[in-house]
Amino acid sequence: MLLGELSEAFGVSGQEQEVRDLLYHAVKDLADEISVDTIGNLIACRKARQSAPHGEPLRVMVAAHMDEVGFMVTGIDNGGMLRFAPVGGIDARVVLDKQVVVGRERMPGVIGSKPIHLQDRDEPGAPVKFENLAIDVGAGSKDDLEGRVSVGDVVAFKMRFCVLDTNPSGLRAVMGKALDDRAGCALLVELLKTDYAFDLYAVFTVQEEVGLRGARVAAFAIKPDVAFVLETTICDDLPKKVDTTNVTRVGDGPAITIRDRTVVADQRLVRLLVDTAEQEGIAYQFKSPETGGTDAGAIHLVQDGVPSAVVSTPCRNLHSMANLMSLADYDETLRLIRATLLRLGPEDLRR
Amino acid sequence: MPVDVEQLLRKLSEASGVSGYEVEIRSIVTAAFSESADEVRHDSMGNVIALQRGVGDMPRHSIMLAAHLDEIGLMVTQIKEGFIQFDTVGGFDPRALLGQLVVIHGRCALPGVISSRPPHVLSAADRNKVIPIDQLYIDVGLRQTDLEGLVRVGDLISLKQDFLRLRGDMASGKAMDDRAGVASLLVCLDELTRVRHLWDVYAVATVQEEVGLKGAITSAFGLAPDLGIAVDVGFGHQPGVPEAETLPIGKGPAVAIGPNVHPKMFERLVKAAKDYEIAYVTEAIPGRSGTDAWAIQVAREGIPTGLLSIPVRYMHTVVETVNLKDVSRTGRLMAAFIAQLDGDALDAISWKLPSVQDGAAS
Numbered sequence: 001m002l003l004g005e006l007s008e009a010f011g012v013s014g015q016e017q018e019v020r021d022l023l024y025h026a027v028k029d030l031a032d033e034i035s036v037d038t039i040g041n042l043i044a045c046r047k048a049r050q051s052a053p054h055g056e057p058l059r060v061m062v063a064a065h066m067d068e069v070g071f072m073v074t075g076i077d078n079g080g081m082l083r084f085a086p087v088g089g090i091d092a093r094v095v096l097d098k099q100v101v102v103g104r105e106r107m108p109g110v111i112g113s114k115p116i117h118l119q120d121r122d123e124p125g126a127p128v129k130f131e132n133l134a135i136d137v138g139a140g141s142k143d144d145l146e147g148r149v150s151v152g153d154v155v156a157f158k159m160r161f162c163v164l165d166t167n168p169s170g171l172r173a174v175m176g177k178a179l180d181d182r183a184g185c186a187l188l189v190e191l192l193k194t195d196y197a198f199d200l201y202a203v204f205t206v207q208e209e210v211g212l213r214g215a216r217v218a219a220f221a222i223k224p225d226v227a228f229v230l231e232t233t234i235c236d237d238l239p240k241k242v243d244t245t246n247v248t249r250v251g252d253g254p255a256i257t258i259r260d261r262t263v264v265a266d267q268r269l270v271r272l273l274v275d276t277a278e279q280e281g282i283a284y285q286f287k288s289p290e291t292g293g294t295d296a297g298a299i300h301l302v303q304d305g306v307p308s309a310v311v312s313t314p315c316r317n318l319h320s321m322a323n324l325m326s327l328a329d330y331d332e333t334l335r336l337i338r339a340t341l342l343r344l345g346p347e348d349l350r351r
Numbered sequence: 352m353p354v355d356v357e358q359l360l361r362k363l364s365e366a367s368g369v370s371g372y373e374v375e376i377r378s379i380v381t382a383a384f385s386e387s388a389d390e391v392r393h394d395s396m397g398n399v400i401a402l403q404r405g406v407g408d409m410p411r412h413s414i415m416l417a418a419h420l421d422e423i424g425l426m427v428t429q430i431k432e433g434f435i436q437f438d439t440v441g442g443f444d445p446r447a448l449l450g451q452l453v454v455i456h457g458r459c460a461l462p463g464v465i466s467s468r469p470p471h472v473l474s475a476a477d478r479n480k481v482i483p484i485d486q487l488y489i490d491v492g493l494r495q496t497d498l499e500g501l502v503r504v505g506d507l508i509s510l511k512q513d514f515l516r517l518r519g520d521m522a523s524g525k526a527m528d529d530r531a532g533v534a535s536l537l538v539c540l541d542e543l544t545r546v547r548h549l550w551d552v553y554a555v556a557t558v559q560e561e562v563g564l565k566g567a568i569t570s571a572f573g574l575a576p577d578l579g580i581a582v583d584v585g586f587g588h589q590p591g592v593p594e595a596e597t598l599p600i601g602k603g604p605a606v607a608i609g610p611n612v613h614p615k616m617f618e619r620l621v622k623a624a625k626d627y628e629i630a631y632v633t634e635a636i637p638g639r640s641g642t643d644a645w646a647i648q649v650a651r652e653g654i655p656t657g658l659l660s661i662p663v664r665y666m667h668t669v670v671e672t673v674n675l676k677d678v679s680r681t682g683r684l685m686a687a688f689i690a691q692l693d694g695d696a697l698d699a700i701s702w703k704l705p706s707v708q709d710g711a712a713s
Binding site: 077079081091093094096097098099107108109110111112113114115116117118119124125126127128132134136137138139140144158160162164165167170171173174175234235236238239240244247250251290291292316317318320321322324326 | 431432434442443444445446447449450451452461462463464466467468469470471472478479480481482488490491492493494497512513515516517518519520521522523586589590591592596601664665666667668669670672
């Protein structure tokens, strides 16, 4: 399935080519115009095929980011071990004892840890730090890697996408790396298969994880009237001692953002999403406001402002190797955004 | 037919077999032993015992080679809100568990991942702390209602990892401790099919080493061999660990020396390595070896025992990294040692009292 292929593709922020090529082939027959801009965003435009009741069709931007968090090689030891730093926000603790893929050659490697038998008494409680870690590709020496691995090469987690549960009435959970935001990309491809009463600018953005960089540039060029961002969002739904918010829960349907750390979602669009969900019988949840940032944070401030909203599929273990998501939630997220877009009209942007 | 160590180790590493529940790995190893053994059987503990007979006159001496079959794993302790809590079977650093893939061996095999709360929701202080095992949960992506009836307290959980070939002769995967040792036994038995050896050779894939050397205790008693050699993994050199505490990688097996090893066994292993030009290093073990050798040495009336260690980086994690040539060298060294066992060998290894002439005053 496309989601699985996208999950396994290599595309750390700044090096999204492989993902872009995959998506290009997925959308080339669905779009009227396709281009790549200077920073690397893939922009696929599907013109209005239903007649707009009043004047010019709206320009609607829907964005999902192609890049995944990963690492960058910062040095190569004489012994052939690679020193590295994170690209995007990664908790060092989830990096221990994982398989990775390095650079242009997609060289396999592992990030190891010190056997517990050899640790000093105070080590087991000590925080994990990137500067103490290394990627082992099995090189005998630095010379062994001459011309094959360089400082600046990017590194991604290595994980095979898998389906955990096929029971049609269950969560239909899937597991893989980079579901943030390849799930959003896969949904965006699906959206291009429908006719709308507006010009749809499907933008597969770059470098979201290092500062919402691609989205800003794409939105400036497109000048959309309105923007939706398709993302994944964290769940805190493991058993907890203290009764605090879950942020979102897997199995409760698409999550609508009211506010996150980068944007206050446009109230009109939030109301449209909620009304659509209620009318279509789509279970939904609100994402709790304290955390996270998305491309909407950049898009809404571009030109003289763009009304923006975010719809997310809940996903456990974001920014680590094995993200876990429900295809039931994913399907409902698609249903919600497609139904919302089909209802969307200029009257929704009136104050 | 020379053994393809990479393919063999891939199969052994990826199979599940947590201490006490070594079912899957046992059938794979039994089939593999059958290719170069005259007989293969299981004892009451589940040890796999392969016999390759020698051609010496009866009563024939025997040597037991041991490598352990079991791997460290986890066990279900509680099922809560659709997630599974667990405890460890064998020794784990909790930091090595976060985010790892597992399989729960319940009513059916359930793949999942070891998870904890997202760092975004934790305080800055908590974000740095090691997450203890009682705050880790296994997520198999099922609702509580779907989980009941599929998983029970006490179900075994094995870690799941693809074998990964790295550069050079290096490879990485789970359970190299001690599937690398088991692979070396298979290399040895295969080599011996082309050698006319006098002694009987018992190759034993032992169970429950990680929880107390139990398979070694009972199989050594049962076989009552004249000599024993255990093969396990040793700490391979890795960044951040002083070289004096580790073994070089790619320089062959380490031949252990210390109280757990009979000095004559050490000497004969080193002699075999030199005679056959097999690369080796020496490993100083001043006390407990933490291997089956500790049990074999004191079985019955005592068995002269040797110990070989295959260097492995990142021990007791799912990215244990080993040099494939070291695995085959270890197998060939044991075969070389066995080829040199003649009718006088046992006598030469035995301790002697000083003779009357030696001790006499002038």
